[in-house]
Amino acid sequence: MQEVGETGAGAVLLRRAAAGDQRAWQELVDCNASVVWGVSRAFTTSTADAEDVCQATWLLLAENLDRLRDPGSLSAWLVTTARRESLRLHRARKRESPVGLDSEALAVAEHAEDPEHKVLRDLTSSRLAQSFAELPQRCQQLLRVLAVAPEASYAQVSEVLGWPRGTIGPKKSRCLAELRRRMLAADVPEEVAG
Structure with a gap:
């Protein structure tokens, strides 16, 4: 698997995505999805939290596409962002204290x-x-x-x-x-x- 930041084509891909090219954006996501998911899953305790971290990471990339100083370090930027979002979510989860919720009642029914x-x-x-x-x-x-x-x-x-x-x-x-x-x-x- 080739990461976007490994070649000069990565910078072109980033510029195209920043200009609104959906195919370029999809290629960015396809090339880096496993890295973002791996970091998200490694630093969270549930699949749902990892999915939230992934979404936040991709949203932050979309918001900052034109601000990336070094397109060659996209992978590192994604890793750092996913790690920071995981830690942010972890701190937020520690502050939550649901009252009156029975976690077993919320669980999905298993197949017989x-x-x-x-x-x-x-x-x-x-x-x-x-x-x-x-x-x-x-x-x-x-x-x-x-x-x-x-x-x-x-x-x-x-x-x-x-x-x-x-x-x-x-x-x-x-x-x-x-x-x-x-x-x-x-x-x-x-x-x-x-």
């Missing part, structure tokens, strides 16, 4: 399945979530980015997380091994733990 499979699925999901939550924060961020943007290159993941590119592969292996170890320790069957 037999009780045995539901119990096993719920048990495995809760143990996976618990094992994942016990991982160090850096592992959680890396695995989230890789899960939501599996096609992203290590260079893109490196840019999103601000880590050296050469550390992504080894860190991924260590994090997955640690997650597997924690799941096995939680008595998750080995075929489920991977």
